[in-house]
Every structure is written in structure tokens, then in C-alpha cells.
Amino acid sequence: MSAPPPAGRGRRRDRGGGLPAPALFVLSGVVQYLGAAVAVVLFAVMPxxxxxxxRLVVSGVLLVVWRRPWRRRWxxxxxxxxxxxxxxxxxxxVLFYVALDHLPLGTxxxxxxxxxxxxxxxxxxxxAARLAVVLALAGVVSIGGLGLDWSTPGTGTGVAFALAAGVAWAAYILLGRRIAVGRSGLDSLAVGTAVGAVALSPVAAGTATTALASPGVAAAVIGVGVLSSLVPYAIEQVALTRLPAATFALLTALLPATSLLVGLVVLQQVPTAGEVLGLALISAAVALASRG
Incomplete structure (x- = not known):
């Protein structure tokens, strides 16, 4: 997929706030996986x-109130x-959270x-792009493969759901870039998140009211929506307007490293030797992709 037409210096600053793309991904990843760490705690309360x-409901409501997409012509x-x-x-x-219920965050x-x-x-x-892909893939295999304990119940289920989430993530990048470049990505994100929440409501049938059980649980649910969806996806809409799909995909290699760090600090999930090796490979891939 090709990049958007070149923009002037002032326009790039308006869209990206002067931050380089890797910095945007680091910021997005830290915020997103702090939200994921909160979600892991909530798994003890609800599915x-x-x-x-x-998470979709909270982010959808906040995005619609913020962007007021009905003001645009659709x-x-x-x-x-x-x-x-x-x-x-x-x-x-949904696929990722089910996987997260069976696997460590970084894996x-x-x-x-x-x-x-x-x-x-x-x-x-x-x-350079091909080599970066090879390094990133080797890093992912090192983190996910060498660090997996297949004797643990639920590992196979977690792997299956994580891979399915990866397919959805690929579609998100390709379709999301087309939307972000073609018109206001944040307005489309607001509409899409609201529709997604309605379409996927059956997955929460019978258990949704658990989130209202106490003020603490409700606050945690709101925190997950803000940290895991509202902030990072808004940042990614900015990045999608500045990068071709291939570069965007490669720079998401920062996210596994970020998730390992958050898992270690917040959830005390200590990385294995395979995960540390994967971090080094992914960092090399990101450096190569950034140079390109």
C-alpha cells in the first residue's frame, strides 16, 4: 500500500505533534499495555x-462524545x-483478551x-525492509516459542486466540490506514468503535452487569477503555496518516518489547531467556526499519 501524498513541514507537525513515529509507538504501547495489565486483574471478576x-463500550462512548461524528457528511x-x-x-x-487470560502479556x-x-x-x-521483517519474526518466535510452557493447561487455547487476533490486527492495519488517510480517522474510529460494541454485545450477554458491581470495578473498567483503546488508537490514527502500511507494521515491533516491560513491572511476569533474546532481535528490527 502506498504512502499518502507528501505534506509540508507545517502539516506534518500538526498531525504528529513533532514526535517521530517510533516515539508515538512507544507512547501508545506503554499506555495500551498498562490498560491490559488492569484488564488482567479484572479477569478475576468477569470473563x-x-x-x-x-473496553469497546467505554472507548466508543468517549470517542463519540469527543468527536461528534454526526457533524460530518457521511x-x-x-x-x-x-x-x-x-x-x-x-x-x-476480544480475541486478544481471551488469549491474555491463558498466556503472559508479553507472549x-x-x-x-x-x-x-x-x-x-x-x-x-x-x-532493508525484508531483513527487518526476518529479524522481527525471529524475535517474535523467540519470545512466543521459547517462552511457552505447553504443559500448562490452556496454553494451546491461548496460542490459537493470539494467532487469530494477529489476523484481525493485520486487517486493522490495512483498513485503518485507508480510513485514516482518506478522511478523518478519529471520526471513523468513533463510529466504528460504537458499531463494534453493538455488534459484539452477545459476547457479554449475562455477565455485563458485573462491571457495575462496585465503584472500584466500574472505575477499573473505565480505566481499561481509556488506557487500552481511547488513547493508543487515537495515537495510531496519527501514525497511520504519516506512514505506509509496511512501515507501520514493522514499527509495531516495539509493542512486544513494551508489553514485556509492562508485564515485568506491573504484573511481575519475569521474562525468560528466550524473551530477552527476542527483545534484542526486535530492537534491531525497529532500528533498521526506522532508518529506512
Whole structure:
């Protein structure tokens, strides 16, 4: 997929706030996985799929109130693509949270990252891009493969859901970039998230009211929606307007490293030797991709 038409210096500053793309991804990843750490705590109160659904509801409501997308003129095609984007985004969240219920945070993110790696491999050009893909893939395999304990019950289920989330993530990158470049990505994100919350409401049937059990649980649910969806996806909409799909996919290699760090600090999930090796490989891939 090609990059958007070149913009002037002033326009780039307006869209990205002067931050380089890797810095945007680090900021997005730290905020997103702090929210994921809060979600892991909520798994003891309600099913993982219900937590993911509430994440969509909270972020959808806040985005709609913030962006007020009804002020824009919408074609049926634009509404349809935004709705599809929201369903893909919501499905990715549900699949990832179910995987997270069975796997450590860093491992689940690393396996899910195979989706962006596939996008980068198919859309990237040049030797540097290919080498970056190989390094990133080796890092993901090192983190997800060498660190897995297949004797633990639920590991296979977690891996399956993480890989399915990776497929959804690849679709999110490709469709999300088209939406972000073609019109206001944040307005489309608001509409899509709201549609996704409605479409995926059956996954929370019978358990949704658990989030209202106490003020503490409700506050945690709101925190997950803000940290895991509202802030990082708004940041990514900025990044999507500045980067081709292949580069965006490669720079998401920062996210497994970020998730390992958050898992260590917040959840006390100590990385294995394979995960540390994977971190080094992914860091090399990001450095190479950034130079390109």
C-alpha cells in the first residue's frame, strides 16, 4: 500500500505533534499495555470477553462524545467501511483478551504480532525492509516459542486466540490506514468503535452487569477503555496518516518489547531467556526499519 501524498513541514507537525513515529509507538504501547495489565486483574471478576466488550463500550462512548461524528457528511460507503473497521477492531480486542487470560502479556502480544509481520513482509520493499521483517519474526518466535510452557493447561487455547487476533490486527492495519488517510480517522474510529460494541454485545450477554458491581470495578473498567483503546488508537490514527502500511507494521515491533516491560513491572511476569533474546532481535528490527 502506498504512502499518502507528501505534506509540508507545517502539516506534518500538526498531525504528529513533532514526535517521530517510533516515539508515538512507544507512547501508545506503554499506555495500551498498562490498560491490559488492569484488564488482567479484572479477569478475576468477569470473563475476558466481557472485559474486552466493556473496553469497546467505554472507548466508543468517549470517542463519540469527543468527536461528534454526526457533524460530518457521511456516505453509505464511508459508514460501511467505518463499521467494518469497528467490528474488526472489536474482534481483535476480544480475541486478544481471551488469549491474555491463558498466556503472559508479553507472549500473547508477541504471537499476535505475527499479523503485522505478515503485512510488512507482503507490502514492504527493498532489502532493508525484508531483513527487518526476518529479524522481527525471529524475535517474535523467540519470545512466543521459547517462552511457552505447553504443559500448562490452556496454553494451546491461548496460542490459537493470539494467532487469530494477529489476523484481525493485520486487517486493522490495512483498513485503518485507508480510513485514516482518506478522511478523518478519529471520526471513523468513533463510529466504528460504537458499531463494534453493538455488534459484539452477545459476547457479554449475562455477565455485563458485573462491571457495575462496585465503584472500584466500574472505575477499573473505565480505566481499561481509556488506557487500552481511547488513547493508543487515537495515537495510531496519527501514525497511520504519516506512514505506509509496511512501515507501520514493522514499527509495531516495539509493542512486544513494551508489553514485556509492562508485564515485568506491573504484573511481575519475569521474562525468560528466550524473551530477552527476542527483545534484542526486535530492537534491531525497529532500528533498521526506522532508518529506512
Amino acid at each position: 475476558a470477553a466481557t472485559v474486552a466488550w466493556w 456516505t453509505w460507503r464511508a459508514l460501511g467501511s467505518s463499521a467494518l473497521f469497528g467490528v474488526i477492531l472489536g474482534g481483535m480486542n 500473547a502480544v508477541s504471537l499476535e504480532f505475527l499479523g503485522p509481520v505478515a503485512v510488512a513482509a507482503l507490502a514492504g520493499r527493498g532489502l
